[in-house]
Amino acid sequence: MGRPPCCDKSNVKRGLWTPEEDAKILAYVSTNGIGNWTMVPKKAGLNRCGKSCRLRWTNYLRPDLKHDGFTPQEEELIISLHQAIGSRWSLIAKQLPGRTDNDVKNHWNTKLRKKLSKLGIDPLTHKPFSLVLSDYGNISGLQNTETQINVSPNKNKNCTFMPKPEPPSIPTGFTNTEAPIRRPVVEQVQTGFSNEIIASWDSPSQFQLISQEPIFQPLFNETTSSCSSTASSNLIQLSSPPAYSCQPSQAQIPLSSSFNWGEFILSDPLTYPSFQQQQDIHFQRVLSPSEPPTSLQTPSLSFTNGNGPNGHVGGLGTLDFGSTLGVQTKTRSEATSSVSSFVEAILEQDSEMRAEFPDILDESFDY
DNA sequence: AACTGAGCCAACCGCCGAGAC
DNA sequence: AGTCTCGGCGGTTGGCTCAGT
Numbered sequence: 001m002g003r004p005p006c007c008d009k010s011n012v013k014r015g016l017w018t019p020e021e022d023a024k025i026l027a028y029v030s031t032n033g034i035g036n037w038t039m040v041p042k043k044a045g046l047n048r049c050g051k052s053c054r055l056r057w058t059n060y061l062r063p064d065l066k067h068d069g070f071t072p073q074e075e076e077l078i079i080s081l082h083q084a085i086g087s088r089w090s091l092i093a094k095q096l097p098g099r100t101d102n103d104v105k106n107h108w109n110t111k112l113r114k115k116l117s118k119l120g121i122d123p124l125t126h127k128p129f130s131l132v133l134s135d136y137g138n139i140s141g142l143q144n145t146e147t148q149i150n151v152s153p154n155k156n157k158n159c160t161f162m163p164k165p166e167p168p169s170i171p172t173g174f175t176n177t178e179a180p181i182r183r184p185v186v187e188q189v190q191t192g193f194s195n196e197i198i199a200s201w202d203s204p205s206q207f208q209l210i211s212q213e214p215i216f217q218p219l220f221n222e223t224t225s226s227c228s229s230t231a232s233s234n235l236i237q238l239s240s241p242p243a244y245s246c247q248p249s250q251a252q253i254p255l256s257s258s259f260n261w262g263e264f265i266l267s268d269p270l271t272y273p274s275f276q277q278q279q280d281i282h283f284q285r286v287l288s289p290s291e292p293p294t295s296l297q298t299p300s301l302s303f304t305n306g307n308g309p310n311g312h313v314g315g316l317g318t319l320d321f322g323s324t325l326g327v328q329t330k331t332r333s334e335a336t337s338s339v340s341s342f343v344e345a346i347l348e349q350d351s352e353m354r355a356e357f358p359d360i361l362d363e364s365f366d367y
Numbered sequence: 368a369a370c371t372g373a374g375c376c377a378a379c380c381g382c383c384g385a386g387a388c
Numbered sequence: 389a390g391t392c393t394c395g396g397c398g399g400t401t402g403g404c405t406c407a408g409t
Contacts, residue, residue, distance in 0.1 A: 016378075
Protein backbone atom coordinates (compact mmCIF):
# COMPACT_ATOMS: atom_id res chain seq x y z
CA MET A 1 0.00 0.00 0.00
CA GLY A 2 1.56 3.20 -1.15
CA ARG A 3 1.56 6.49 0.55
CA PRO A 4 -1.60 8.49 -0.12
CA PRO A 5 -1.19 11.68 -2.11
CA CYS A 6 -0.53 14.81 -0.13
CA CYS A 7 -3.47 16.51 -1.79
CA ASP A 8 -6.21 15.93 -4.31
CA LYS A 9 -4.26 16.58 -7.46
CA SER A 10 -7.35 16.88 -9.57
CA ASN A 11 -8.52 19.90 -7.59
CA VAL A 12 -5.31 21.86 -7.28
CA LYS A 13 -3.80 24.22 -9.76
CA ARG A 14 -0.62 23.18 -11.45
CA GLY A 15 1.88 24.78 -13.74
CA LEU A 16 3.48 28.17 -13.62
CA TRP A 17 2.92 30.45 -10.69
CA THR A 18 1.34 33.85 -11.10
CA PRO A 19 2.62 36.99 -9.35
CA GLU A 20 -0.55 36.95 -7.25
CA GLU A 21 0.18 33.46 -6.02
CA ASP A 22 3.74 34.40 -5.28
CA ALA A 23 2.51 37.37 -3.29
CA LYS A 24 0.27 35.13 -1.23
CA ILE A 25 3.11 32.81 -0.40
CA LEU A 26 5.37 35.70 0.52
CA ALA A 27 2.69 37.27 2.66
CA TYR A 28 2.01 34.02 4.42
CA VAL A 29 5.67 33.28 5.11
CA SER A 30 6.35 36.81 6.32
CA THR A 31 3.66 36.51 8.95
CA ASN A 32 3.75 32.81 9.82
CA GLY A 33 7.22 31.70 8.90
CA ILE A 34 8.10 28.40 7.33
CA GLY A 35 6.67 25.10 8.44
CA ASN A 36 3.83 22.68 7.86
CA TRP A 37 3.57 23.31 4.17
CA THR A 38 0.50 21.15 3.83
CA MET A 39 -1.47 23.80 5.65
CA VAL A 40 -0.01 26.69 3.68
CA PRO A 41 -2.35 26.52 0.69
CA LYS A 42 -5.41 26.64 2.90
CA LYS A 43 -4.10 29.37 5.16
CA ALA A 44 -2.65 31.43 2.34
CA GLY A 45 -5.71 31.11 0.16
CA LEU A 46 -4.01 29.14 -2.58
CA ASN A 47 -5.39 26.35 -4.66
CA ARG A 48 -2.07 24.60 -4.78
CA CYS A 49 -0.52 21.48 -3.38
CA GLY A 50 1.47 22.16 -0.24
CA LYS A 51 4.46 20.51 -1.71
CA SER A 52 4.22 22.77 -4.72
CA CYS A 53 4.14 25.77 -2.37
CA ARG A 54 7.24 24.55 -0.61
CA LEU A 55 9.07 24.07 -3.87
CA ARG A 56 8.05 27.48 -5.09
CA TRP A 57 9.38 29.03 -1.94
CA THR A 58 12.54 26.95 -1.86
CA ASN A 59 13.47 27.33 -5.49
CA TYR A 60 12.29 30.81 -6.31
CA LEU A 61 10.83 33.01 -3.61
CA ARG A 62 13.39 32.64 -0.85
CA PRO A 63 14.91 36.08 -0.30
CA ASP A 64 18.46 34.80 -0.13
CA LEU A 65 18.40 33.35 -3.61
CA LYS A 66 20.44 34.66 -6.48
CA HIS A 67 18.63 34.95 -9.75
CA ASP A 68 21.54 35.97 -11.93
CA GLY A 69 23.72 33.73 -14.00
CA PHE A 70 26.35 31.44 -12.66
CA THR A 71 29.81 32.87 -12.39
CA PRO A 72 32.84 31.02 -13.76
CA GLN A 73 33.95 30.43 -10.19
CA GLU A 74 30.63 28.84 -9.35
CA GLU A 75 30.86 26.70 -12.45
CA GLU A 76 34.30 25.51 -11.51
CA LEU A 77 33.07 24.64 -8.06
CA ILE A 78 30.10 22.74 -9.43
CA ILE A 79 32.30 20.76 -11.77
CA SER A 80 34.79 19.88 -9.12
CA LEU A 81 32.11 18.95 -6.62
CA HIS A 82 30.30 16.88 -9.19
CA GLN A 83 33.58 15.20 -9.93
CA ALA A 84 33.95 14.39 -6.27
CA ILE A 85 30.48 13.45 -5.16
CA GLY A 86 28.42 13.00 -8.27
CA SER A 87 24.92 14.29 -8.73
CA ARG A 88 24.18 15.08 -5.13
CA TRP A 89 22.80 18.43 -6.02
CA SER A 90 21.65 19.45 -2.63
CA LEU A 91 25.13 18.99 -1.22
CA ILE A 92 26.65 20.87 -4.10
CA ALA A 93 24.11 23.66 -3.75
CA LYS A 94 24.97 24.04 -0.09
CA GLN A 95 28.44 25.11 -1.14
CA LEU A 96 26.99 27.79 -3.40
CA PRO A 97 25.24 30.49 -1.40
CA GLY A 98 22.06 31.65 -3.04
CA ARG A 99 21.77 28.65 -5.32
CA THR A 100 19.29 25.85 -5.05
CA ASP A 101 19.78 22.26 -5.95
CA ASN A 102 17.38 22.79 -8.81
CA ASP A 103 19.46 25.69 -10.10
CA VAL A 104 22.64 23.69 -9.94
CA LYS A 105 21.07 20.66 -11.50
CA ASN A 106 19.58 22.64 -14.36
CA HIS A 107 22.80 24.49 -14.97
CA TRP A 108 24.72 21.27 -15.01
CA ASN A 109 22.32 19.58 -17.38
CA THR A 110 22.07 22.47 -19.80
CA LYS A 111 25.52 24.02 -19.75
CA LEU A 112 28.28 22.34 -17.86
CA ARG A 113 27.70 18.84 -19.15
CA LYS A 114 27.97 20.09 -22.68
CA LYS A 115 31.05 22.08 -21.90
CA LEU A 116 32.81 19.02 -20.62
CA SER A 117 31.69 16.97 -23.57
CA LYS A 118 33.10 19.56 -25.91
CA LEU A 119 36.39 19.23 -24.12
CA GLY A 120 36.36 15.51 -24.78
CA ILE A 121 35.58 14.75 -21.18
CA ASP A 122 32.88 12.40 -20.15
CA PRO A 123 30.78 14.51 -17.76
CA LEU A 124 29.68 11.42 -15.94
CA THR A 125 33.12 10.22 -15.02
CA HIS A 126 35.07 13.44 -15.61
CA LYS A 127 37.54 11.42 -17.57
CA PRO A 128 38.54 11.63 -21.22
CA PHE A 129 36.27 9.58 -23.40
CA SER A 130 39.16 7.42 -24.47
CA LEU A 131 39.86 6.46 -20.90
CA VAL A 132 36.22 5.71 -20.28
CA LEU A 133 36.19 3.48 -23.32
CA SER A 134 39.21 1.63 -22.08
CA ASP A 135 37.51 1.24 -18.74
CA TYR A 136 34.67 -0.54 -20.45
CA GLY A 137 37.22 -2.90 -21.86
CA ASN A 138 38.47 -3.51 -18.36
CA ILE A 139 35.15 -4.50 -16.92
CA SER A 140 35.32 -8.10 -15.89
CA GLY A 141 33.59 -10.49 -18.23
CA LEU A 142 34.17 -8.29 -21.25
CA GLN A 143 37.38 -9.83 -22.35
CA ASN A 144 36.98 -10.26 -26.05
CA THR A 145 36.43 -7.74 -28.71
CA GLU A 146 33.08 -9.04 -29.85
CA THR A 147 31.64 -8.69 -26.42
CA GLN A 148 32.90 -5.17 -26.18
CA ILE A 149 31.36 -4.22 -29.46
CA ASN A 150 28.03 -5.50 -28.30
CA VAL A 151 28.18 -3.41 -25.17
CA SER A 152 27.22 0.03 -26.21
CA PRO A 153 28.00 2.74 -23.70
CA ASN A 154 25.14 4.70 -25.15
CA LYS A 155 22.72 2.31 -23.58
CA ASN A 156 23.19 4.34 -20.52
CA LYS A 157 21.23 7.44 -21.25
CA ASN A 158 23.29 9.39 -18.81
CA CYS A 159 26.46 8.46 -20.54
CA THR A 160 27.19 11.22 -22.98
CA PHE A 161 29.59 9.49 -25.24
CA MET A 162 30.48 11.40 -28.29
CA PRO A 163 31.31 9.43 -31.40
CA LYS A 164 34.32 11.55 -32.11
CA PRO A 165 35.49 13.70 -29.26
CA GLU A 166 36.70 17.04 -30.32
CA PRO A 167 40.27 18.03 -29.73
CA PRO A 168 40.77 19.98 -26.56
CA SER A 169 39.52 23.48 -26.93
CA ILE A 170 39.30 26.48 -24.72
CA PRO A 171 36.14 26.49 -22.68
CA THR A 172 34.03 29.52 -23.23
CA GLY A 173 32.75 30.06 -19.76
CA PHE A 174 35.96 30.11 -17.84
CA THR A 175 38.02 33.04 -16.99
CA ASN A 176 41.26 31.38 -17.67
CA THR A 177 42.68 30.39 -20.96
CA GLU A 178 43.47 27.01 -19.58
CA ALA A 179 40.89 24.30 -19.54
CA PRO A 180 39.63 24.05 -16.00
CA ILE A 181 39.80 20.30 -15.93
CA ARG A 182 42.54 18.42 -17.59
CA ARG A 183 43.25 15.92 -14.90
CA PRO A 184 41.63 12.53 -15.33
CA VAL A 185 39.80 11.39 -12.29
CA VAL A 186 41.41 8.28 -11.04
CA GLU A 187 39.52 8.11 -7.82
CA GLN A 188 36.22 7.03 -9.17
CA VAL A 189 34.19 5.79 -12.04
CA GLN A 190 30.89 7.37 -11.57
CA THR A 191 28.25 5.16 -12.97
CA GLY A 192 25.48 5.93 -10.64
CA PHE A 193 26.92 4.29 -7.61
CA SER A 194 30.60 4.80 -7.49
CA ASN A 195 30.42 8.36 -6.38
CA GLU A 196 30.07 6.85 -2.97
CA ILE A 197 33.75 6.12 -3.05
CA ILE A 198 34.37 9.41 -1.42
CA ALA A 199 32.36 8.68 1.58
CA SER A 200 32.63 11.47 4.04
CA TRP A 201 30.20 13.86 2.48
CA ASP A 202 27.15 13.05 4.45
CA SER A 203 26.98 16.15 6.52
CA PRO A 204 27.53 19.66 5.29
CA SER A 205 30.04 20.29 8.01
CA GLN A 206 32.10 17.36 6.97
CA PHE A 207 31.79 18.44 3.44
CA GLN A 208 32.94 21.89 4.21
CA LEU A 209 35.88 20.55 6.08
CA ILE A 210 36.94 18.19 3.37
CA SER A 211 36.34 20.60 0.57
CA GLN A 212 39.08 22.73 1.98
CA GLU A 213 41.49 19.88 1.74
CA PRO A 214 43.76 19.43 -1.25
CA ILE A 215 41.26 17.19 -2.96
CA PHE A 216 40.06 20.06 -5.11
CA GLN A 217 43.25 21.93 -5.14
CA PRO A 218 44.65 20.40 -8.29
CA LEU A 219 41.67 21.57 -10.24
CA PHE A 220 41.89 25.10 -9.04
CA ASN A 221 45.60 25.13 -9.44
CA GLU A 222 45.25 24.07 -12.99
CA THR A 223 43.02 26.93 -13.80
CA THR A 224 45.81 29.29 -13.00
CA SER A 225 48.97 27.39 -13.57
CA SER A 226 50.52 24.90 -15.86
CA CYS A 227 49.44 21.34 -16.02
CA SER A 228 52.14 20.12 -13.72
CA SER A 229 50.05 19.87 -10.66
CA THR A 230 51.44 20.05 -7.19
CA ALA A 231 49.10 17.35 -6.09
CA SER A 232 51.54 14.52 -6.49
CA SER A 233 51.71 13.95 -2.79
CA ASN A 234 48.06 14.42 -2.17
CA LEU A 235 46.20 11.46 -0.88
CA ILE A 236 42.51 11.04 -0.69
CA GLN A 237 41.40 9.23 2.37
CA LEU A 238 38.61 6.96 1.45
CA SER A 239 36.30 5.51 3.97
CA SER A 240 33.22 3.78 2.84
CA PRO A 241 29.97 4.65 4.48
CA PRO A 242 28.27 1.69 6.06
CA ALA A 243 25.38 1.83 3.68
CA TYR A 244 27.48 1.05 0.68
CA SER A 245 29.64 -1.79 -0.32
CA CYS A 246 32.76 -0.12 -1.57
CA GLN A 247 35.75 -2.26 -0.95
CA PRO A 248 38.03 -1.97 0.77
CA SER A 249 36.74 0.24 3.47
CA GLN A 250 39.95 2.15 3.79
CA ALA A 251 42.20 3.04 0.97
CA GLN A 252 44.52 5.75 -0.08
CA ILE A 253 44.72 6.79 -3.66
CA PRO A 254 47.40 9.13 -4.83
CA LEU A 255 46.22 11.79 -7.16
CA SER A 256 47.65 12.20 -10.55
CA SER A 257 50.93 13.98 -10.43
CA SER A 258 52.20 14.96 -13.82
CA PHE A 259 49.41 13.80 -16.00
CA ASN A 260 48.77 15.86 -19.06
CA TRP A 261 45.21 15.78 -20.31
CA GLY A 262 46.11 17.36 -23.56
CA GLU A 263 48.54 14.58 -24.17
CA PHE A 264 46.01 12.01 -23.17
CA ILE A 265 43.26 13.37 -25.35
CA LEU A 266 45.67 13.67 -28.23
CA SER A 267 46.24 9.99 -27.71
CA ASP A 268 42.56 9.27 -28.08
CA PRO A 269 42.34 6.33 -30.47
CA LEU A 270 39.05 7.60 -31.82
CA THR A 271 40.44 10.98 -32.54
CA TYR A 272 43.90 10.09 -33.66
CA PRO A 273 44.32 6.75 -35.38
CA SER A 274 48.08 6.97 -35.11
CA PHE A 275 47.60 6.38 -31.45
CA GLN A 276 48.17 2.69 -31.96
CA GLN A 277 51.72 3.21 -33.01
CA GLN A 278 52.38 5.51 -30.12
CA GLN A 279 50.47 4.03 -27.30
CA ASP A 280 53.06 1.64 -25.99
CA ILE A 281 55.71 4.30 -26.00
CA HIS A 282 53.26 6.71 -24.49
CA PHE A 283 52.26 4.53 -21.61
CA GLN A 284 55.75 3.33 -21.00
CA ARG A 285 56.68 6.94 -20.62
CA VAL A 286 53.72 7.82 -18.48
CA LEU A 287 54.09 4.71 -16.39
CA SER A 288 57.78 5.10 -16.00
CA PRO A 289 59.18 4.08 -12.61
CA SER A 290 59.45 7.70 -11.61
CA GLU A 291 55.72 8.03 -11.85
CA PRO A 292 53.23 6.51 -9.47
CA PRO A 293 51.64 3.68 -11.39
CA THR A 294 48.24 4.50 -10.01
CA SER A 295 48.25 7.89 -11.60
CA LEU A 296 46.54 6.47 -14.61
CA GLN A 297 44.52 3.83 -13.00
CA THR A 298 40.87 3.66 -12.52
CA PRO A 299 38.98 1.36 -10.23
CA SER A 300 37.95 -1.76 -11.97
CA LEU A 301 34.34 -2.56 -11.53
CA SER A 302 32.72 -5.76 -10.59
CA PHE A 303 29.01 -6.03 -10.29
CA THR A 304 27.71 -8.24 -7.61
CA ASN A 305 24.08 -7.66 -8.27
CA GLY A 306 23.88 -9.02 -11.74
CA ASN A 307 23.65 -5.68 -13.45
CA GLY A 308 25.81 -5.10 -16.42
CA PRO A 309 28.18 -2.20 -16.75
CA ASN A 310 25.41 -0.01 -18.03
CA GLY A 311 23.02 -0.79 -15.27
CA HIS A 312 22.18 2.11 -13.09
CA VAL A 313 22.30 0.32 -9.84
CA GLY A 314 22.01 3.20 -7.48
CA GLY A 315 24.40 2.21 -4.76
CA LEU A 316 23.89 -1.50 -4.98
CA GLY A 317 26.94 -2.22 -7.03
CA THR A 318 30.22 -3.20 -5.58
CA LEU A 319 33.40 -1.46 -6.44
CA ASP A 320 36.37 -3.68 -6.38
CA PHE A 321 39.52 -1.75 -5.73
CA GLY A 322 41.53 -4.87 -5.17
CA SER A 323 43.18 -4.59 -8.50
CA THR A 324 43.81 -0.91 -8.42
CA LEU A 325 44.61 0.11 -4.92
CA GLY A 326 48.09 -0.89 -4.19
CA VAL A 327 48.53 -3.63 -6.73
CA GLN A 328 48.16 -3.03 -10.38
CA THR A 329 46.90 -6.17 -11.99
CA LYS A 330 45.99 -4.79 -15.36
CA THR A 331 48.35 -2.71 -17.37
CA ARG A 332 47.45 0.27 -19.45
CA SER A 333 48.56 -1.43 -22.60
CA GLU A 334 46.12 -4.24 -21.95
CA ALA A 335 43.36 -1.76 -21.49
CA THR A 336 44.21 0.25 -24.53
CA SER A 337 44.82 -2.76 -26.67
CA SER A 338 41.25 -3.80 -26.08
CA VAL A 339 40.19 -0.36 -27.16
CA SER A 340 42.41 -0.67 -30.16
CA SER A 341 40.82 -3.99 -31.00
CA PHE A 342 37.47 -2.35 -30.70
CA VAL A 343 38.50 0.42 -33.05
CA GLU A 344 40.16 -2.01 -35.40
CA ALA A 345 37.00 -4.05 -35.59
CA ILE A 346 34.99 -0.99 -36.46
CA LEU A 347 37.49 0.13 -39.07
CA GLU A 348 37.53 -3.32 -40.53
CA GLN A 349 33.76 -3.37 -40.79
CA ASP A 350 33.94 0.06 -42.32
CA SER A 351 36.39 -1.09 -44.97
CA GLU A 352 34.17 -4.02 -45.83
CA MET A 353 31.14 -1.78 -46.11
CA ARG A 354 33.01 0.69 -48.25
CA ALA A 355 34.11 -2.11 -50.55
CA GLU A 356 30.62 -3.49 -50.74
CA PHE A 357 28.69 -0.24 -51.02
CA PRO A 358 31.06 2.29 -52.55
CA ASP A 359 28.19 4.47 -53.74
CA ILE A 360 26.46 4.69 -50.44
CA LEU A 361 29.36 5.50 -48.20
CA ASP A 362 31.19 8.46 -49.54
CA GLU A 363 34.59 9.57 -48.44
CA SER A 364 33.32 12.08 -45.96
CA PHE A 365 31.70 9.43 -43.85
CA ASP A 366 33.52 9.34 -40.64
CA TYR A 367 33.18 8.07 -37.13
C1' DA B 368 5.17 35.09 -41.74
C1' DA B 369 5.10 30.36 -40.47
C1' DC B 370 7.34 26.44 -39.01
C1' DT B 371 10.77 23.72 -36.54
C1' DG B 372 14.06 22.30 -33.36
C1' DA B 373 17.25 23.32 -29.69
C1' DG B 374 18.06 25.43 -25.38
C1' DC B 375 16.62 26.58 -21.12
C1' DC B 376 14.28 26.60 -16.74
C1' DA B 377 10.36 26.10 -13.65
C1' DA B 378 7.68 22.71 -11.92
C1' DC B 379 6.30 18.08 -11.14
C1' DC B 380 6.88 13.11 -9.86
C1' DG B 381 7.93 9.51 -7.02
C1' DC B 382 10.97 7.56 -3.76
C1' DC B 383 13.10 7.82 0.65
C1' DG B 384 14.35 8.81 5.55
C1' DA B 385 13.18 10.95 9.79
C1' DG B 386 10.20 11.82 13.29
C1' DA B 387 5.75 11.96 15.61
C1' DC B 388 2.08 9.32 17.29
C1' DA C 389 6.51 -2.10 16.22
C1' DG C 390 3.69 -0.20 12.92
C1' DT C 391 1.58 3.67 10.58
C1' DC C 392 1.30 8.19 9.02
C1' DT C 393 3.02 12.70 7.71
C1' DC C 394 6.36 15.81 6.27
C1' DG C 395 10.23 17.46 3.98
C1' DG C 396 14.38 16.37 1.16
C1' DC C 397 16.10 14.69 -2.88
C1' DG C 398 17.31 13.38 -7.75
C1' DG C 399 15.27 12.54 -12.08
C1' DT C 400 12.09 13.94 -15.50
C1' DT C 401 8.76 16.68 -18.01
C1' DG C 402 6.22 20.69 -19.86
C1' DG C 403 6.25 24.83 -21.88
C1' DC C 404 8.35 29.15 -23.12
C1' DT C 405 11.85 31.61 -25.97
C1' DC C 406 14.60 32.23 -29.75
C1' DA C 407 17.43 31.33 -33.68
C1' DG C 408 17.48 29.20 -38.07
C1' DT C 409 15.16 27.89 -42.30
